[in-house]
Every structure is written in C-alpha cells, then in structure tokens.
Amino acid sequence: MDLRVGARGTGAAHAVGTLLRGWRKRALLTQEQLAEKAGLNVRTVRRLENGGLWQPRSRSVLLLAQALELGGEEREQLAAAARGLPVAGTGEVAARPIVPRQLPAGLAALAGRERELAVVEDAHRARTALVVAIDGMAGTGKTALAVHAAHRLAPGFPDGQLYVDLHGHGAAPVEPGEALARMVRALGVPAEEIPDHDEDRAALYRSVLSERRVLIVLDDAAGAEQVKPLLPAGPGCRVIVTGRGRLSGLGDTRAVSLDVLPAPAAVALFAEVAGHERAAGASPGELEEVAARCGWLPLAVRIAAERLRARPTWSVRDLLKRLAGDRLAELAAGGHDVAAALDRSYDRLPAELRRAYRLLGARAGDGADDGADDSANLDSRTAAALLGTSAPHAERLLERLLDAHLLRESAPGRYRFHDLVRDHASRSSRVA
Ligand SMILES: Nc1ncnc2c1ncn2[C@@H]1O[C@H](COP(=O)(O)OP(=O)(O)OP(=O)(O)O)[C@@H](O)[C@H]1O
Ligand SMILES: [Mg+2]
Missing domain, CATH: 1.10.8 (Helicase, Ruva Protein; domain 3)
Structure with a gap:
C-alpha cells in the first residue's frame, strides 16, 4: 500500500498528526515508546503529531503504521490523510471497541463427538440458526463441546467471544440482568452507563452488538426464561447455549441432544x-x-x-x-x-417430580431392573400404579423427567433410568 505523503499543507499534516496521536494513545504508548518501537527518532514522532512535518518519508509512516499495529482500513485512512485527502474522524479518533476473548480453556481434543461438533460448527458457519442449544444429562460433556466448538468458530467472530456461566443448576442461578451487565461491560460500556432496568440493559446489549460479529456462549442455563433476554438481534452474532433440560421457546434454534459416549x-x-x-x-x-x-x-x-x-x-x-x-x-x-452433580438436578425439581423420581427410584432399587431385560423399562401404566395417579398424569410426570434428562426413552412410551441416575434415584428414595 502506498503511504507516500502527496498533497502538502497544514491541513494534511494536521490530519496525520491527529490520527497518529489517537492511535498512539489507544495503544497506551508514550511518544518515546512509539519512536522506539518504530525505530524512529522521537523528534520525528513529536513533529508528526504536532502537524509540524509536512513531508514525512513514506518509510517513516509505514514504520509507524506497523508499530501501531494498524489494520488495513486504518492504514488506508493514514495514507489518505498523508495525501491530503479528507479523512472522516480526524477530529477525534474513536476508541476501538474492546474485543472480549472470554472463552475458558478448552480440551485439546474431545473423545468422540465428531458428529455433534460438526452440527454445532456447520450451523454457525452457515449462519443457519441464531442459537445452537446443547442439552443432555449432568456430566455428559455439554460445556466441553460448547467451549471446544466455540474455540474452533472464534476466527469467524472477529469482534470477540463472550462466555457466561449462568449457574442454572447451582444454588444461585445468575439473573438475566446481571448477565447483561457483565456482557455489556465486557463489550466496553463503562459501568456507570449501564441502565438499572433489565429491559433497558437488554436494549443496550442489542444496540452494542447490532453491528458486531460476536459469538456468545451461555453455559448451564436453567431454562429458556433465563436465556431469552440474552439473545442478540444483530445479524453478525451467534449463540451457543447449554443446559441439562431441553430448551424450547428460544426461536430460531438448532437443538443438539448429547447422549453418553459410544x-x-x-x-x-x-x-x-x-x-x-x-x-x-x-x-x-x-x-x-x-x-x-x-x-x-x-x-x-x-x-x-x-x-x-x-x-x-x-x-x-x-x-x-x-x-x-x-x-x-x-x-x-x-x-x-x-x-453431587445429580443432586443439583434433583434439588431443582418441583416437589411433585422429586416424589415421582424417588418412588420410581425405589422400584429400580428393588432390583426390578437389573440387567438389560425389559423389566427395566417403565410405561405410564406401571408408573401410574407406583405413583398412585392416573396414567395420563403419570405420563406427564415421566415426560417432565425426560425433559430434565433424569429419565431416558428406550422406545416410544417406554422409559428407563441411566444406570447412575437409577443408583441416585434409589439412594434418594432411601434418604427421603
Ligand atoms: N468428549 C469428551 N472428551 C473428553 N472429555 C470430556 C468429554 N466430554 C466431557 N468431558 C469431560 O467430562 C467432564 C464433564 O463434562 P462437562 O463439564 O462438559 O459436562 P456437562 O454436560 O457440561 O455437565 P453439567 O450438566 O454438570 O454442566 C469434564 O471434566 C470434561 O472435561
Ligand atoms: Mg456444563
């Protein structure tokens, strides 16, 4: 690129000076540090910034651009200013928005999960759905998959990656307003400019993201209500959500249910x-x-x-x-x-489901479902007898346990526990 200073004059020199000063401050460099980094005399830097150097050498300007790590667009801007062409924003250089890189360290490699990883990646590379929602039982690897996929997708989201652990299955799930405040702060909004009301925060969050390309990972969601206010609206952003329960009602979503490993x-x-x-x-x-x-x-x-x-x-x-x-x-x-991981799922259940889980677990604990025989399976009639309720009501309870991934469906209308969940349900029935 040509950084030669063409047209000469105080206007051009002033514009070059304004740009350089702004970019130097943004890079948190003193004039001395910049001069040293660029391999130039500090007087050259000073004179350039003060508009006192009408004919800087193209090589000096190039060295400064490199030292300031300017991107292509900014280099063009500097070249244009040096040629004496009008350049927007030379009154004041806008601060570059902060680029958050919040993803936690991922696993170097996932065991298995090739298919699930491809689904998550393809959906967000092709920008088909706003949200990929990963659900599955406790410890099945939802976070591992989401974080691994997010690292691989990160280059396609140059304005950053946000990560929030929503603690949906912890003692204190994060309130949406709190999550919003943390995210807008990470995107460069000063704390004092964050509105008090959740709706205003959500609106600010959407505005800040409207023209950025950011990948947002919302880990361990309690449910759709916690996630909905955290969805961006801009076309450049995509979201990966994880949660133990099936997440429905998030609109444009690609669901990935994570089973145990092959x-x-x-x-x-x-x-x-x-x-x-x-x-x-x-x-x-x-x-x-x-x-x-x-x-x-x-x-x-x-x-x-x-x-x-x-x-x-x-x-x-x-x-x-x-x-x-x-x-x-x-x-x-x-x-x-x-x-302990299963306790957290159990503790979040409403009382009626906890009771159903315990009673079904007590039957399983009797040894009725040892081995792979069909007695391991439950249907709504057996469940109704155990729970002392009608078959349709028992079926609704079974479905809700299924949605929480505390039961599995072995065939349409047939349910069974995962081995470890069965142990846990049986243990819960003994301590209750
Ligand atoms: N495919 C995998 N390859 C290697 N390690 C894995 C894989 N999946 C999960 N793990 C490991 O298993 C453990 C549990 O995984 P993870 O925390 O991702 O589960 P989770 O589904 O998010 O659980 P929770 O419901 O409690 O949030 C972690 O130590 C994780 O590193
Ligand atoms: Mg997790």
Whole structure:
C-alpha cells in the first residue's frame, strides 16, 4: 500500500498528526515508546503529531503504521490523510471497541463427538440458526463441546467471544440482568452507563452488538426464561447455549441432544486420563467394563480414571471391584462428583417430580431392573400404579423427567433410568 505523503499543507499534516496521536494513545504508548518501537527518532514522532512535518518519508509512516499495529482500513485512512485527502474522524479518533476473548480453556481434543461438533460448527458457519442449544444429562460433556466448538468458530467472530456461566443448576442461578451487565461491560460500556432496568440493559446489549460479529456462549442455563433476554438481534452474532433440560421457546434454534459416549470414545477417554501405560496393563474387555460401569458418562469415566491415576498401587481390576459396589460413592475425585452433580438436578425439581423420581427410584432399587431385560423399562401404566395417579398424569410426570434428562426413552412410551441416575434415584428414595 502506498503511504507516500502527496498533497502538502497544514491541513494534511494536521490530519496525520491527529490520527497518529489517537492511535498512539489507544495503544497506551508514550511518544518515546512509539519512536522506539518504530525505530524512529522521537523528534520525528513529536513533529508528526504536532502537524509540524509536512513531508514525512513514506518509510517513516509505514514504520509507524506497523508499530501501531494498524489494520488495513486504518492504514488506508493514514495514507489518505498523508495525501491530503479528507479523512472522516480526524477530529477525534474513536476508541476501538474492546474485543472480549472470554472463552475458558478448552480440551485439546474431545473423545468422540465428531458428529455433534460438526452440527454445532456447520450451523454457525452457515449462519443457519441464531442459537445452537446443547442439552443432555449432568456430566455428559455439554460445556466441553460448547467451549471446544466455540474455540474452533472464534476466527469467524472477529469482534470477540463472550462466555457466561449462568449457574442454572447451582444454588444461585445468575439473573438475566446481571448477565447483561457483565456482557455489556465486557463489550466496553463503562459501568456507570449501564441502565438499572433489565429491559433497558437488554436494549443496550442489542444496540452494542447490532453491528458486531460476536459469538456468545451461555453455559448451564436453567431454562429458556433465563436465556431469552440474552439473545442478540444483530445479524453478525451467534449463540451457543447449554443446559441439562431441553430448551424450547428460544426461536430460531438448532437443538443438539448429547447422549453418553459410544464405547470406543469412553475407553479412549479413560486411557487418556488414567495414562496409557496404566491402561495398557488391562485387557480391552476390562477397560470396556470400567467404562460400562461408569454408564459411558464422560464425567464418571474421567473421575474413575483420575482415581486410578492417583493410586499407583491399584490395577484396573481393583478399580472394577470398587465400581461393583456403591458406584456413586466411588465416583468422586478432585472436586468432581457424579452424585453431587445429580443432586443439583434433583434439588431443582418441583416437589411433585422429586416424589415421582424417588418412588420410581425405589422400584429400580428393588432390583426390578437389573440387567438389560425389559423389566427395566417403565410405561405410564406401571408408573401410574407406583405413583398412585392416573396414567395420563403419570405420563406427564415421566415426560417432565425426560425433559430434565433424569429419565431416558428406550422406545416410544417406554422409559428407563441411566444406570447412575437409577443408583441416585434409589439412594434418594432411601434418604427421603
Ligand atoms: N468428549 C469428551 N472428551 C473428553 N472429555 C470430556 C468429554 N466430554 C466431557 N468431558 C469431560 O467430562 C467432564 C464433564 O463434562 P462437562 O463439564 O462438559 O459436562 P456437562 O454436560 O457440561 O455437565 P453439567 O450438566 O454438570 O454442566 C469434564 O471434566 C470434561 O472435561
Ligand atoms: Mg456444563
């Protein structure tokens, strides 16, 4: 690009000076620092900024542009000003909006999930839906998938990536107004300019995002009501939401339901975390058995592997023996805990669903559904008898447990627990 100073005159020199000063301040550099970075004499920088240098060398201007890390558009602007052409905004250089990069560190590689990752990525690359909503039971890898996909999509969203943990299944879910305040602050709005009312905040949020290309990750949503005010309206933004419950009512949405892992991926995850040399001491059948006892659930597989890694004297067979007993008690390590994760789902249920979960869990705990036989399945008539209600009402309760991913549907109208959820429901029935 040609940065030669063409037309000469105080107007052009003034415009060049104004631009350089603004960009230098934006880069938080003193004149001395800029001069040093550009390899120029500080007097040259001073004279340029003061409009006292009518004929700067094109090389000097180029060095300054590089030192200030100007983008293509700004370089054009500088070149135009240097040629004496009118340049908009030379009265004052607008501050470059802050570009938030809030994604937490992701996993270097996901075990399995190729298909789900492709769905999330394709939807947002093709800009087909505003929202991709990932749902699934506790610990199934929703956050891992969302964050991994977001890192891969980030280059397509040059104005930044926002990440908010909505703590939808924690003790204190984040209020939408609070989430909005945090996001607009991250986008460069000073705290004192954030309105008090949620609707005004949401309007400000949409305005700030209206012409930016930002990817927004809303992790662990309690439900659609928490998410709706956080949806942007501009064409350049896209959203990934995760939540344990199915999220409906968000409008233009591509839903991705995340099931437990396929066997090879669960075994690969176990070996990766436990260490390949430890896993190598076990037979393929034993490794698969460990993953099976973890219900193929990524959270459980990871915890089991961490336990083995932390105990150099254990073999995979020792681990298997332990998992044959009270699995939920075994599946806790390093701050991760399957039972605690399921407790959070259970605690959020209304009383009527908690009761249904416990009663269905008590039946399962009787051993009625050991193994893969059909007695593991429930239908609405069996549930109605257990719950002391009508079949249609029982079916509604079963559907709501299904939506919360505390039950699975084995065939239309047939329901069963995931193994670890069954253990949890049965345990809940005993302590209630
Ligand atoms: N595909 C995967 N490959 C490797 N590790 C995974 C995978 N999926 C999940 N994990 C790991 O399993 C654990 C649970 O995953 P994650 O936190 O993403 O689950 P979640 O579905 O978001 O759970 P919650 O419902 O509690 O929010 C994490 O330690 C995560 O790193
Ligand atoms: Mg999560």
